[in-house]
Amino acid sequence: MNIGIVCYPTFGGSGVLATELGKALAEKGHNIHFITYDQPVRLGGFHTNIFYHEVTVPTYPLFDYPPYETALASTMVDVIINQKIDLLHVHYAIPHASAAYMARQILLKEGLNVPVITTLHGTDITLVGRDKTYSPVVTFSMNESAAVTAVSKNLRDETYKNFKMEKEIEVIYNFVDAKRFNKIPVTPFKQVIAPNNEKILLHASNFRKIKRVDDVVKVFVKVNELIPSKLLLVGDGPERSAIEELCRNTCSRADIRFLGRQEQMEEILAISDLFILPSEYESFGLVALEAMAAEVPVISTNVGGLPEININGVTGFLSDVGDVDDMSQHIIKLLSDEKAFAKMKKNALVQAMKFDIDSIVPQYEDLYQRVLKEMSVLES
Secondary structure (H helix, E strand, O other): OEEEEEOOOOOOHHHHHHHHHHHHHHHOOOEEEEEEOOOOOOOOOOOOOEEEEEOOOOOOOOOOOOOHHHHHHHHHHHHHHHHOOOEEEEEOHHHHHHHHHHHHHHHHHOOOOOOEEEEEOOHHHHOOOOOOOOHHHHHHHHHHOOEEEEOOHHHHHHHHHHOOOOOOEEEOOOOEOHHHHOOOOOHHHHHHHOOOOOEEEEEEEOOOHHHOHHHHHHHHHHHHHHOOEEEEEEEOOOOHHHHHHHHHHHOOHHHEEEEEOOOOOHHHHHOOOEEEEOOOOOOOOHHHHHHHHOOOOEEEEOOOOHHHHOOEOOOEEEEOOOOHHHHHHHHHHHHOOHHHHHHHHHHHHHHHHOOEHHHHHHHHHHHHHHHHHHHHHHHO
């Protein structure tokens, strides 16, 4: 198949999932055409049947805000016509689903009927999409899609709750390439971070308020009082300066490292002992799944889709939002029991394998074939 994939090219979960899906589909022989304003960060390297089409937005003095959605729709039309795209898979509803609807209407005038599949990822539904400024367009665009998927049952249920859906939403979970995270720790790297064999705690996010990175620091301080530890903070975003200030006031500089944005997490996860994710909401928690694939237990909140992947007491622990005492107690207890810790590491990998790429990607392929078949029947 010739498949067009529209996504954000950034470090967020939707862009990561869309890119990894495209790469996996390409390895299976499909031609993948990424349509976005920059090359996706997870793409990298050369792939014989992956193509990147940049959306350029001309700037004119007339516009205070350049019309990206219009430029995106026009680029979709151009790519679909010239590359003979069979279907379009858009990730994150805003503005990709509405731009895809516009492109599809243009193509119908040209005698081309290209189905659009929309995948919902989280804040496009739970936060931004619910804003009355966007809600009517988001609702319309989803219902006009040939198929709609969500990355967790929780996100599906939230969508039904907050939007007037006429379409059935199919749950196809996020996935992980477990083989990629089967890494042997790089000993010199670990020794630099933890020269005295301290435990290594890890957090990775886009440092927005909803991620509650300050809770990570508070948890770490409590753990470090009893168990010698180091904290690695991966990512960047609007809260970083505030978190750096908090760290200066509560921790030794030698105990916390800010690693910035990292395209590949495998080497970092390989030396980590526990992953902390205290978010106020996660539609799924892809970064937690990647940690589990590296045999790193997860300490997270019990919100959104996290309980669907992180099984309390089995692969990690779940706590209420903001309950740093409970999180720190779980970590201290776990790191003090080597036998329980070793078992939880194995459990984490077993759970991650349920979301392995080889199990999930065929579900998307089946969906593509089903949508194309339904469209063919309607046209005949």
